[in-house]
Amino acid sequence: MSNKGQKVWKRAKGVIPGGNMILSKRPEMFLPDKWPAYYSKAKGCYIWSLDNEKFIDMSLMGVGTNILGYSNxxxxxxxxxxxxxxxxxxxxxxxxxxxxxxxxxxxxxxxxxxxxxxxxxxxxxxxxxxxxxxxxxxxxxxxxxxxxxxxxxxxxxxxxxxxxxxxxxxxxxxxxxxxxxxxxxxxxxxxxxxxxxxxxxxxxxxxxxxxxxxxxxxxxxxxxxxxxxxxxxxxxxxxxxxxxxxxxxxxxxxxxxxxxxxxxxxxxxxxxxxxxxxxxxxxxxxxxxxxxxxxxxxxxxxxxxxxxxxxxxxxxxESWKIITNKGKYIKKCWQELANNFSLNIEISGIDALPMFNIRSESKFQYKTFITQELLKKNILASNSVYLSIAHDDNLIDFYLEELSGVFTKIRDCENGKDINDLLEGPVCQVGFKRIN
Amino acid sequence: MSNKGQKVWKRAKGVIPGGNMILSKRPEMFLPDKWPAYYSKAKGCYIWSLDNEKFIDMSLMGVGTNILGYSNxxxxxxxxxxxxxxxxxxxxxxxxxxxxxxxxxxxxxxxxxxxxxxxxxxxxxxxxxxxxxxxxxxxxxxxxxxxxxxxxxxxxxxxxxxxxxxxxxxxxxxxxxxxxxxxxxxxxxxxxxxxxxxxxxxxxxxxxxxxxxxxxxxxxxxxxxxxxxxxxxxxxxxxxxxxxxxxxxxxxxxxxxxxxxxxxxxxxxxxxxxxxxxxxxxxxxxxxxxxxxxxxxxxxxxxxxxxxxxxxxxxxxESWKIITNKGKYIKKCWQELANNFSLNIEISGIDALPMFNIRSESKFQYKTFITQELLKKNILASNSVYLSIAHDDNLIDFYLEELSGVFTKIRDCENGKDINDLLEGPVCQVGFKRIN
The missing domain is CATH 3.40.640.10 (Type I PLP-dependent aspartate aminotransferase-like (Major domain))
Structure with a gap:
């Protein structure tokens, strides 16, 4: 599979210490070696990679910059x-x-x-x-x-x-x-x-x-x-x-x-x-x-x-009401999903910026796994969602449905299966670290 | 004479401490009470005030931001x-x-x-x-x-x-x-x-x-x-x-x-x-x-x-060559003008960013006077010029010609006339000061 973004990212690390201007946008924070890294176009809640592949952004939305959606x-x-x-x-x-x-x-x-x-x-x-x-x-x-x-x-x-x-x-x-x-x-x-x-x-x-x-x-x-x-x-x-x-x-x-x-x-x-x-x-x-x-x-x-x-x-x-309602819905669905699969979930954040962690020794592996699997469905996802008014309800439901499939597999891991067998690359980075 | 800019500037000082975001763009640094203060449009080396009056910028060009001219x-x-x-x-x-x-x-x-x-x-x-x-x-x-x-x-x-x-x-x-x-x-x-x-x-x-x-x-x-x-x-x-x-x-x-x-x-x-x-x-x-x-x-x-x-x-x-040549020319002409009017001028700065001061007790009064008089000719001027490739030779000559007229009057002041009689408002500020 082509990944022009990762090629540019390798160049970037040679000319920019740390590779970019903001820690939260380092590909390693999401999915090392596989994250698309760079965009050619962004509109609404969609982002197109350098390979022109279209993704739904269910993650940081520019690290919180775009409540009205990209390129309003x-x-x-x-x-x-x-x-x-x-x-x-x-x-x-x-x-x-x-x-x-x-x-x-x-x-x-x-x-x-x-x-x-x-x-x-x-x-x-x-x-x-x-x-x-x-x-x-x-x-x-x-x-x-x-x-x-x-x-x-x-x-x-x-x-x-x-x-x-x-x-x-x-x-x-x-x-x-x-x-x-x-x-x-x-x-x-x-x-x-x-x-x-x-x-x-x-x-x-x-x-x-x-x-x-x-x-x-x-x-x-x-x-x-x-x-x-x-x-x-x-x-x-x-x-x-x-x-x-x-x-x-x-x-x-x-x-x-x-x-x-x-x-x-x-x-x-x-x-x-x-x-x-x-x-x-x-x-x-x-x-x-x-x-x-x-x-x-x-x-x-x-x-x-x-x-x-x-x-x-x-x-x-009244965008703050719209994104708050969307966030409340996501929080509710995360909890329901976790209940369905008997996962010990911790949900936090203000409603318009919900986040979750699965309480487990493998929580960072799970976070990485979620990103890995949803990326295959053309969803950019991590464990938090900065909501925008461009996130329409169908897209949110599509995301939750796909997440449900991933939660099934995480349940299997909590029941004894090795999460490392499911990961196709390194675990995401947490916090500030040197990268090469 | 209408001066919408000065009206906005008064509002600004009520809601922004110091009135704006950069000291060098405070109207008081140029011509208190009279400087147009705000722009509606900028193109090449021209700026249009809020009254839609057109000026040639022979001063800071955005405080040095626009070598290729405004709105290239x-x-x-x-x-x-x-x-x-x-x-x-x-x-x-x-x-x-x-x-x-x-x-x-x-x-x-x-x-x-x-x-x-x-x-x-x-x-x-x-x-x-x-x-x-x-x-x-x-x-x-x-x-x-x-x-x-x-x-x-x-x-x-x-x-x-x-x-x-x-x-x-x-x-x-x-x-x-x-x-x-x-x-x-x-x-x-x-x-x-x-x-x-x-x-x-x-x-x-x-x-x-x-x-x-x-x-x-x-x-x-x-x-x-x-x-x-x-x-x-x-x-x-x-x-x-x-x-x-x-x-x-x-x-x-x-x-x-x-x-x-x-x-x-x-x-x-x-x-x-x-x-x-x-x-x-x-x-x-x-x-x-x-x-x-x-x-x-x-x-x-x-x-x-x-x-x-x-x-x-x-x-x-090769814009750096163009602006350097323009600046060299301005320096030469300033010196000639000063010689013609027996003014003791100090010319400094790199060629593309020339500046001058008239060595005199009244140097800040003269600086203010130059701004005051050239503003009447729709030239934004101070005692330094950030050159751009958009400053064409005719405009520079027009500026120098008008400056020549002002230098005549400054010579009269050096010979005994009171510069304060020629100033129509307060002297420009120098350096960082509280403004109200």
Whole structure:
């Protein structure tokens, strides 16, 4: 079988350390040696490989960028129109002002000012800079995944496992300045006592966290976080890069009725175009005026244009409701399938971004096996699904039906058959590792 | 006179701290209250304001992004074609591999591996991370402007003027972690002894510099920098974000026959689309595999697509020669004009990016006056010109003719007339300042 993508991937590893720009898109994270790796075209929830083979994407949807489906006609039209009138100039684009005003409306009543960047890591670094300037304190307590920058990875300087359980395990941090040791302190989700202890002992000026990722907040947890940060004059930042626009029109914090002091949005904001935002209270955001934060490409027009149109369509279609319902359905069906085959399944994630693991010593073998078997049916699948409004119900049912066939075989393995006999190649990688 | 742009700018300052995303595009840096501020359309070297008034851009050309002119037909066509086939997906885009291979060819023999980002600041932060990982040392000596990130601005922690004379004065750094004090050490351009002293006393692992910005390297300076860094196993990084592709097809280091260990390219690389690159030797770049450096939007397709087409056109037209010749001509004419009017002019910058200052107590008033008067002739002008192949000779002559008229009046001021009587509004801002 031809696999042009794997050939390009081999070339890539020779010219790009790690092979690509984002860990989550490495073929090794899915199905080493067999994953199609590269696309020629993407539309709706379909992706065409370099061999022009058509796949349904039941996996990452651009790692969460495309709630409106790939290559959404209206968003693309809007971007193409503005590109044709110039993506960049010595003057500014007014789309960024309109977008700021729209985000402020969405983040009412707490959102009052906005800065834009082009990647989520940047938005996180900008937010931390502004919060440190506002609080006058360098120390930050964090919970969740907040990107690749020095400030965040420095948490692993204290001990190399500090950031495990905050999404990605084994984050190596060579080259992060060792002077940053003891400036960033991770706390466990739902462990308010730990956060309180860190706040009381570490002179914390900023708390940055994902509102919710894999598990739901326990009763009162978020309220207590808001209360203590308010009382101690700590800047509370919600990183909504992943959670934003998936369950509400804006931050998922809306669902829990908690207002942060700042939030970051990215990923889905421009439906596949590079644009990210930091939104915050005016008194905090104005501290950007005493800290040099400036970059040429933050001013290009495509990103703001894409975001404006994306938000318009999201609001019109109430896309967050659609994807939440689809996700709820998938969660329910996963559970039913697992029950049918007596598999011990763990289902987690917010509804629009459901994920599962089969509780077993062989869980990574099973994950790999699922990818391997569904790929044969032209489905790109892993153990999580970033839903889009383009995932129509028939496609989801087709995916679930095919998954059912794989679950049968996994049951056989749980009953004594060797999963390694079924795997046609190496097991998927987990976390950050050197690849050759 | 209607000025929609200034109205939008007032709105912007209410919703965006500092008003926009890049200091250099603040209207206050040009002509407070009067600069058109926003564009509706840009094409070639023309920009249309929100009032649909047409201007010739004899100033920053997107702050250096558009060597092939605004909205270059071929680049736009290529990007639009790929956008229509999907800007983003769960799979990678093969354009990034092609672009890496092209940059390696351009940076032969030293360039062997590449990483991409979306902004110059990011590319700089990635390069420093990799260099610190490679050298095993945190301390960096720097010369020039390298962005807004903590690592760079931390130089101003030692004393707040450390970064003056490295392009931008008065960079405020609230929110940069104070633990980073004494990790980054600026040295003056052409001051090899100072660099040597820093290297010998500060356990430097990395030297990062602009190869050339405003003044030419003295005989042997760059060779000595290369020599000492090689001898001491220090990673030498050339920041070519601004200088790249303006005097050679690639880094300006080619002109001086000095090979760095790493370089960053940005600005002109994608002719107005957001894409930046870190190029380096394999043994150094592979250290990225022991340091988590990953971001979703670094994988979008528009940037790599734009860069591939931009490089193709640059190579075909030998654009660097064209803009260098245009710049040489402008420098010569500026000097002639100054001579004619007995003005004491200081001309600097690489040829394709010439700049001038009139040596006088009133130099900022004169700069403002030039902008004010040329704006009346529908020319966007300051005291530097980023040349593009779209700046045709007639336009340049038109600009020079109009400038001649302004120089006459400046001569009168040097001879006793009060420049403040000629200014119709406030003087332009210089460097980083709070604006309201």
């Amino acid at each position: 006609d209206e968003v693309d039209k809007s971007v193409i129109e503005n590109i044709s009138k110039g993506n960049m100039s010595t003057l500014n684009c007014s789309e960024e002002v309109e977008l700021a005003e729209k985000l402020i409306e969405i983040c009412s009543p707490w959102g009052e000012m906005v800065r834009f960047a082009r990647s989520g890591g940047e938005a996180n670094a900008i937010a931390v800079r502004i919060a440190r300037a506002a609080s006058g304190k360098d120390n930050v307590a964090i919970c969740g995944y907040h990107g690749w920058h020095d400030w965040y990875l420095s948490a692993n300087l204290q001990s190399k496992d500090e950031l495990n359980n905050h999404l990605l395990d084994g984050l190596d941090i060579n080259g992060v300045p060792k002077n940053l040791t003891n400036t960033v302190f991770p706390f466990e989700y739902n462990n308010f006592n730990q956060l309180e202890e860190i706040i009381n002992s570490k002179d914390i000026g900023t708390v940055k966290m994902e509102v919710v990722r894999n598990i739901q907040p326990e009763e009162g947890f978020l309220d207590k976080v808001r209360e203590i940060t308010k009382k101690k004059n700590i800047v509370l930042i919600f990183d909504e890069c992943t959670s934003g626009f998936r369950e509400t029109f804006g931050g998922i914090s809306k669902k829990y009725n908690i207002n942060p002091d700042m939030s970051m949005f990215g990923k889905a904001l421009g439906n596949g175009y590079a644009v990210t935002a930091v939104v915050g209270k005016e008194e905090i955001m104005q501290n950007a005026q005493s800290s040099f934060i400036s970059s040429t490409f933050w001013s290009e027009r495509a990103g703001s244009t894409a975001a404006l149109k994306t938000l318009e369509i999201m609001e019109k279609t | 037909d071929e680049v736009d066509k290529s990007v639009i074609e790929n956008i229509s086939k999907g800007n983003m997906s769960t799979l990678n885009c093969s354009e990034e591999v092609e672009l890496a291979e092209k940059l390696i060819e351009i940076c032969s023999p030293w360039g062997e591996m590449v990483r991409f980002a979306r902004s110059g600041g990011e590319a700089n932060a990635i390069a420093v991370r990799i260099a610190r990982a490679a050298s095993g040392k945190d301390n960096v000596a720097i010369c020039g402007y390298h962005g807004w990130h903590d690592w760079y601005l931390s130089a101003n922690l030692q004393s707040k003027d450390e970064l003056n004379n490295h392009l931008l004065d008065g960079l405020d750094i609230n929110g940069v972690p104070k633990n980073l004090t004494n990790t980054v050490f600026p040295f003056e351009y052409n001051n090899f002894n100072q660099l040597e002293e820093i290297i010998n006393s500060k356990d430097i692992g990395t030297v990062k510099m602009e190869v050339v910005r405003n003044i030419q390297p003295e005989e042997g300076f760059l060779d000595k920098v290369r020599e000492i860094t090689k001898k001491k196993n220090i990673v030498l990084i050339f920041d070519e974000c601004t200088s790249g592709f303006r005097e050679t097809f690639g880094g300006i280091s080619k002109k001086y026959n000095i090979n760095p260990d790493m370089s960053m390219f940005g600005k002109a690389l994608g002719n107005g689309y957001a894409v930046t690159a870190v190029v380096g030797k394999e043994e150094i770049m592979q250290n990225a595999q022991s340091s988590f450096i990953s971001s979703t939007f670094w994988s979008e397709r528009a940037g790599s697509t734009a860069a591939l087409k931009t490089l193709e056109i640059m190579e075909k037209t």
